[in-house]
Amino acid sequence: MKKLPFFIPMQSCPNRCIYCNQWAITGQSNGLTAEKVLAKIEKTDQPVEICFFGGSFTCLPQKIRTSLLEAAARAPKGSRIRMSTHPLCITEEIIDELKQYNVGAVELGVSSLDDEVLAFCKRGYTSEIALEKLKALLSAGFVVGAQLMTGLPYQQTESTINDLKKLSKIKGPSSMQIRLYPCLVFPGTELFSLWEKGSYTPLTEELCIKQTAQVLFHAENMGFEILRIGLHETDSLRGTVKAGPAHPALGELVRSEALIEKLIKTNPKGPWIVSTRHRSLLSGHSRRGITVLANKTGLTESELFKRIIWW
């Protein structure tokens, strides 16, 4: 289903997280209005998924929330509503309201479930609270998503894998969607000052690819659905990011690394059966995947090609 995304950058956030500057990421600073939503909806005659991203939708004042939801409800029959929001703005009343407007999917910006990381990043809640809110959304029957980050201050790969274990425990056999975002340094943030002083070092591109690939590997094994890896590339993001792994094809590189991990774990020296759908994960980006696989296995590239069976 076609997506109709609307961004609400940092409107009504309960607090300012140390790494966040969504105005820089999206290049948008004006508030979203019902008129803007309607103007886009009126141009479509097919069902769409209306997505309210950024900021904290359910923290918006009731009047604004209702006007946006009412505008979204005028989309063609069969359309759906998805939103991202802040764990602190999920209450029983909010859940009832979202159900009343047929909201289908709710993603929580969780960032991390490591209390030390959460406190340092000034997220304003503990892991226990975030998990409680996710549980409430799952029991209410929404499609639930968790947005996690990598490379935050005091965050290690193990800590993110532990986050997945905690999420896996609460989701049980139900499905849960995940987005993985690397921490980037934007101007006008507390993290920027820390980085300038040398008190914070972002992940390098290579390290980010390796760490996120491990997280992805575990997430897929635990049955999570991965919706996205890395932020959407925009002119604004490209022009403002000061440091960190902002590669435009980060998701593809991470998936390539995770595939290599899987191949080596299944059969350290091959042969490997690889779906042709995944060909670009090995041969794209100047054959980075093949080079990494050759380095890790000690095989030459021509030997590798003999041991890959495409199907």
Ligand code: SF4
């Ligand atoms: S990360 Fe989310 S909650 Fe924190 S300031 Fe940014 S938009 Fe607001």
